[in-house]
Amino acid sequence: MKKELSAIDAKYEAQKIAFGPMYFQAVVALRELGILQFISNNRKGVSIETIIEKTEVSEYGVTLLLEAAEVLGVVEIEDEIVKITKVGFFLLKDEMTRVNINFMNDVCYLGAKSMTESIKNGKPEGLKVLGDWPTIYEGLSILPEPAKTSWFEFDHYYSDNAFPEALKIVFRKNPKMIFDVGGNTGKWSFACCKHDPNVNIKILDLPVQLKVAKANATERDLLDRIDFHPINLLDRSQEIPQGADVIWMSQFLDCFSKEQIIQILENACNASSENTTLYILEPFFDNQDYPAAHHSLVATSLYFTIMANGNSKMYRVEVMKDLAREAGFEIVETYPLIGDSYHTILECRKRA
Known part of the structure; x- marks a missing residue:
């Protein structure tokens, strides 16, 4: 007690x-x-x-x-x-502390005053201190400095450490085509190409983000292996294409509300065959070994409210599993806290 x-x-x-x-x-x-x-x-x-x-x-x-x-x-x-x-x-x-302080100070601090309005309106009312976009995602590639650097350092810190172990899990079945949904700057796609010289990738994201990913892929001479598919997954008329062995969503679904997550996962389910595997990588706040991680992830939900989109958050692991099931998937396996990270992978298959 x-x-x-x-x-x-x-x-x-x-x-x-x-x-x-x-x-x-x-x-x-x-x-x-x-x-x-x-x-x-x-x-x-x-x-x-x-x-x-x-x-x-x-x-x-x-x-x-x-x-x-x-x-x-x-x-x-x-x-x-x-x-x-x-x-x-x-x-x-401490790198976690440095990244968190910079993120709070450079991205969130001035907008935090708009917390009440953001909750009332269901919109990121604090975002206006950085730019005039409906959500932060439209503006990521053109955020003013130092907010841009601090945002990407924060995002990468909470995902990069998971990649080595995640690659082992994803490539157990030797996938030939991976859809990187919400691929952002392309970090996961580049890691896949380095891990397996035979894999091909399709990055699915907003057009403004794909411009950044394509420029990064060009630098790495990977345009022959990485394709780019512009898509707004909140538009029900835009469908995820067929043909993926793996659909990968890394720290992507926490950017949406429950209703939007179901919509996105239904889209992925419709694009899946019986041989497609969906992997969801997320830092679930109730599945952490240390109070510092739990504390940080709950605070990140408040960032989503005031700065990102006004309606998303970090989720509990069972909530995400339930949303995946509602969208037509079954949870094949759970890989908790992989490697030296805060992340859990949910391996999902389309329900027969």
């Missing part, structure tokens, strides 16, 4: 939420001004006076930010000597 908080502790937790945005930006400033890195470089501790001198930040600025960092447990201060803590170490050195 969880220990019940005292009223004093509960009030303190409430203040963490109330002032959360300020403390977040204090950490960003500590990092961007080089203060946190300088403290980290001096493991035995460094005086506040030296920090002011070497970072060339004002006494006011250094004092202010260090007081916030001490409250957060990012640094320890004793007799004017500052040392970095384990929390501070992770803020500086």
Whole structure:
């Protein structure tokens, strides 16, 4: 059983939420001004006076930010000597933390004020701070910097680590034609081509995304093995073509509402033969080994609300299985937390 908080502790937790945005930006400033890195470089501790001198930040600025960092447990201060803590170490050195901070700061922060309107209207009302698109996906290739870099680093961080193990699973049956649905920049398709010199790929995505994928494929001299099929899967008149041995959806379905997922999967089911395998790769938030991953994935749902499309989220694993079954698939096998990743693969076949 969880220990019940005292009223004093509960009030303190409430203040963490109330002032959360300020403390977040204090950490960003500590990092961007080089203060946190300088403290980290001096493991035995460094005086506040030296920090002011070497970072060339004002006494006011250094004092202010260090007081916030001490409250957060990012640094320890004793007799004017500052040392970095384990929390501070992770803020500086941990890739997951770096990617998440940049994504929140560069992509989500300014739009987060529109959370209430986004929930009420079912639209990503915060997206207007980045550009004038109905969803973020139309604008991915032309996002302003640094949002563009931070978005793609976030997306790739939460998928790339799964690819080595995913390739082993997908290629067990030696597929000759893979449809990469929502192929984005083409990373999965390129990994497939490298893994098996005989496989051919068809990337299905919005036209604006295919332009990026095609340019990347051209760079890699893969145009003879990768085809490009423009499609808007929210348009019921646009059908996934026949002929795939494998239909692959990597971190794709979490970009849609339940109703849209069923529509997309029905489309895939109609395109499938008895020999087609559908693989769904997703980081399901209720299927994680560590609380940091669960915490991050639930927060990602809020990004979908305010910035992406206003109606999608990260899902529980059983919810996705039920949606696949409703669309006409059976779940053949579940591969939980493959490799060094946060991802589960659902292997699906068209129901006979």
